[in-house]
Amino acid sequence: MRIMPLRLVLTTLLGLALAAPALAETRAFVGARILSIADDPIDDGVLVIEDSRIVAVGARGDVSVPRDAELVELDAGTVIMPGIVDTHSHIGEVSGADRAGPIQPENRALDSVNLRSSGLKRALAGGITSVHVMSGSGHLISGQTLYLKLRDGNRIEELAYRFEDGAVAGGLKMANGTNPMGDAPFPGTRAKSAALLRQAYLDAQDYRDKRARDEEAERPPRDLGKDALVEVLEGRRIAHHHTHRHDDVITAMRLREEFGYRLVLHHVSEAWKVADEIAAADVPVSLIALDSPGGKLEAIDVSLESGGVLEEAGATVAFHTDDWITDSRYFLRMAAMSVRGGMSREAALRAMTIEGARMLDLADRVGTLESGKDADFVILSGDPLSSRTRVLETWVEGVRRFDLDDPEDRLVAEGGPGALTADDGAGHIHGIDGSTGGGQ
């Protein structure tokens, strides 16, 4: 599925032809090592952006810089990489289902995010430009998720990626294993969890078919929850499935096979045990790298080696912060730790960028530095995998959204009094099993 840029959506909606801007703002960033992800690294590279788009990437001398471009000379040793895509985050006080029942696809993250939360600023400080924001995992289905572009704005809609028809884009948050278990009406066993999910999708299929009847009088009344599940069944909305244990991973893939929806596995602590099965099913994995095992019984076998084992098996891997589980400000660390666990450097860099973009249907817009893509990029003080490296600047659609030299931005990046808003996940733990906020 293609996701359209907002500007295009608005023009289309207004029925206007897309006019060339009268005075394009062009900038050329020169001198950094460029990791375009689409191609080999370029030493002493040039990145040219025009307004919100990339127009050229290449080596100095190979790229013609427009005469009117503002030239930004970067220090040798700095690195430019694509804006990071965080495939799973709970920033912005996001919420979804409310523990009244285990299946609540009608709840939209859109209606809950506080875009003034410092969580969004922390993400920018970590080099994140696109972020998948979702409710926690205390339900089999906790609601509709949100793909955000970290633009400036007063309304969350201004930050939202859009489907082709202009509707706010996102997936559906699902979970199995122990997180969604509980007293009735919540499932008490794994089999019950699967039965409840299957029935929900069967009901949605039935609803979809009946909604398609010719006679309006014969159609069932609209059901917001089923509408969301139908979007999953139609492939418009991707199912993002929280899962840890090897058998739960297989169950998630079995359901996907039965109903034919598009699936991304999230967390997947025991991915290393079923990497071949995951690869054979061609289901992408959104991974988190953690400093130690333990803390959660079904995740006890979590391993830093998962990234490398999945890569070896031929599966697609992206990373996520699960912020507040890990802080968005040191997302780069995720890639370095996965390399420590055996992943290749190339796969780890892709897992921070293009693979995440693919998992959110955003790959035609972001994830690499290529002409025509959004001017979302990060300027780093050094190699992305080095512990010494800091994010210097984060640009979103040609706008500098984080600048380490700006005292307010630096405060957010480093912490200290005033850095965090009172609601921010970094300073406040939401319901630990994901009843309101995050939850690994």
Added chain:
Amino acid sequence: MNPLHILTRGLLVTLLVAPAFAFADDLVVRAERLMTGTGETIDDGVVVIEDGRITAVGPAASVRIPDDMPVRRAAVATPGLVDGRSVVGLAGALNQNHDQDQLERSAALQPELRAIDAYNPRETLVEWLREHGVTTVHTGHGPGEVISGQTLIAKTRGETIDEAVFVPFAAVAATLGDGALVDGEPRNSPGTRAKAVAMLRAKLIEAQEYLAKQDAEEPPARNLALESLVAVLRGEVPLMVEANRHQDIVTALRLAEEFDFRLLLTGAADATLVLDEIVAADVPVIIHPIMIRGSVHGERQNVSFTTPAELLEAGVATSLQSGYEGYVPKTRVVLFEAALGLGYGLSPEQALELVTMGPARILGIDERVGSLEVGKDGDVALFDGDPFEYTSHVVGVVIEGEVVSETVR
């Protein structure tokens, strides 16, 4: 049982039969870069460990390596890391009731709870720290009650407490602030800061009186709780106070003045807000893990990644810690904490200091551990590259000349 232990045991059995073979605790470590922990880095350096103790350190060219001693090579070697404050061994990885012994909730003040009666040297989290180069860990009762109990210092080896323990009674652990307060629950713990401090002062005064009566004709009956606090009042062990908000840090300083005990601050999220006061009081700080998450009530709302560098800059005796985690991941790792600090003002030498000599001095064990110097314990961490790059690995760990881990982490 760890296969390595089997291996080592096998070796020991062999030794009994064939005493000509080198002792298991004789070992030479040779590293392309030997970071000694004294500030000195030696290219192609060696550490000679005999009978568990370091007998020589220096460039390979000038140190005589005794014949027949096994040599272990690595790209980089550092002193075995020292974790300034942890709960591993009392807290387990499973995070189920049966493996969470770091906090007893039945009363607010229980200084009689000994860490040696709870520490599990075979705990997965202990192994995890060991495999990441930590050879000495200060662990025990966690934060969460006004006085939660005692701590100990262990080497991260051994299958029983007796094999592991280094200092059986290292400190009494206290908590000030929201962490030790209850919110409506029917417990014996205080509900406000003022009440918590009143309870703590009353107990310390009781201990003073108990101490004063020790020389009386009829000394009072033994009281385990008061004995433990007497050790604090006599300066035999410090009172280690978890205090994060600035007013709680200042309260800890006030209590230390009133009762004249050795104070160790831990947590100390707001340390930079009261830096002058901490410096004036000359109190060491075991700073919270840099990657600690926030807490309810905003106790750690002011956490900054640059605090360790700022404390060192101000001359405060500082240590990192793995601390306490209630969820995922179940423990921090000081190696990773130090590495993160490099991006936020720490030099590599300072990063190493915060996980070696810094905690060793604060804990009073610097004569034995924390640097690679003649006479000290032969505790060494081996790496395949820069210890503070995430992409490097720990490739071996040595405690008192014994290879206790060969796992690549």
